[in-house]
Amino acid sequence: MLKGAESADVIVIGGGVIGLAIARSLALRGIRRVALIERATLGAEASHAAAGMLAPQAEADGADAFFELACASRDLYPAFADELREETGIDIELERTGTLYLAFTERDEEEIEHRYNWQRRAGLFVERLSADEARHLEPCISEELRGALRFPLDVQVENRRLIAALSTSVKQHGIRLLTDAHVKSIIIEGRVIEGVETSRGNVHAPVVVVATGAWTSLLASSNNNSLPVHVEPVRGQMLCFESNPRLARHVIYSPRGYIVPRLDGRLLAGSTTERVGFNKCMTGEGVHAITAHALEIAPAVGSLPLVDSWAGLRPCTEDEWPVIGACAETRGLFYAAGHYRNGILLAPLTGELVAEQITTGKAAPLINAFSPERFQCVGVN
């Protein structure tokens, strides 16, 4: 049985970057009794596996509600990083050199031309670079380069330091952390949230936030119905090289892969997009594809020591957009899941938006397009 935590004002299920950001925002808004329940350790899953790119512009082919959300969250990062450093002493290494997007084929060139044109028309910061200009910025880039875009506002963060900072922050804010506690089901009476049943006993609360990443569809409600939002795991494999001195300073993408230079000399190379269930294995095919795409960007990667590798499960909804906000059919039930490729990027704003809706009862216009209602959030009771 859980001692001293049998009830809370708000329960957040899932201690990844999304659950942690929400718990912190709730505490900052004065909610005193927040319980964060994590079945393993904080940040153990996708949030640990990520590359930490905060790059809404680099891959966007048009402005839509998702692009707006992503840019707004990216723009919160400088203040977010400063606040976390002040609160915890941990530097999340918000690295602002910018992102390069490279073209190696005629088709790649058409893609970057289109991206450059719409983003310039929309008044966004983007620079077009000749191959020589890009290679002058990053001499490691292959001589096969045809042209590039530079996105000065698309940056990166050290996501593992971010998890450490958020974990320290939520402890300092007095949030009740229950790790090694698996939530088996959400207790719903009529159409009202009562709490959760965990592997260590029940916890009661009038508000429950589901932030369980790729495992969201496995959660049941007390009458054994599954919850209506469907989230699928999408595996991403990653390689980590040692690069001392650093091979590059920018995050560098091609349409096929990316390399991310960390301040400590690690160079990440990613990734794959695989629908293989809850399987986090590295595979020969995955390693081969990532290596080939990294070598296309920077041939010198071929001589770097490979020091680590891992795979994580991105949480993906049916329309690949996150599901954020209240479930109208069940009072007290909120979702913050399905952040797919962009959970690190979207964490500060998701935390703010969910905490705002819980504390004020009002949904900010920004989250309308991400409401669980688009999946007909009914039939949970």
Ligand SMILES: Cc1cc2nc3c(=O)[nH]c(=O)nc-3n(C[C@H](O)[C@H](O)[C@H](O)COP(=O)(O)OP(=O)(O)OC[C@H]3O[C@@H](n4cnc5c(N)ncnc54)[C@H](O)[C@@H]3O)c2cc1C
């Ligand atoms: C290879 C790779 C590269 C990526 N690169 C980037 C990037 O560059 N930029 C970016 O923005 N995003 C990136 N992402 C995506 C990002 O990692 C995810 O979108 C984000 O981490 C999702 O956060 P989350 O908190 O929703 O999920 P998670 O971090 O997976 O956390 C969910 C948590 O819920 C817990 N949980 C699940 N079920 C239960 C239960 N029943 N009871 C209790 N606890 C439970 C899990 O143990 C887990 O800790 C990448 C992902 C991968 C795999």
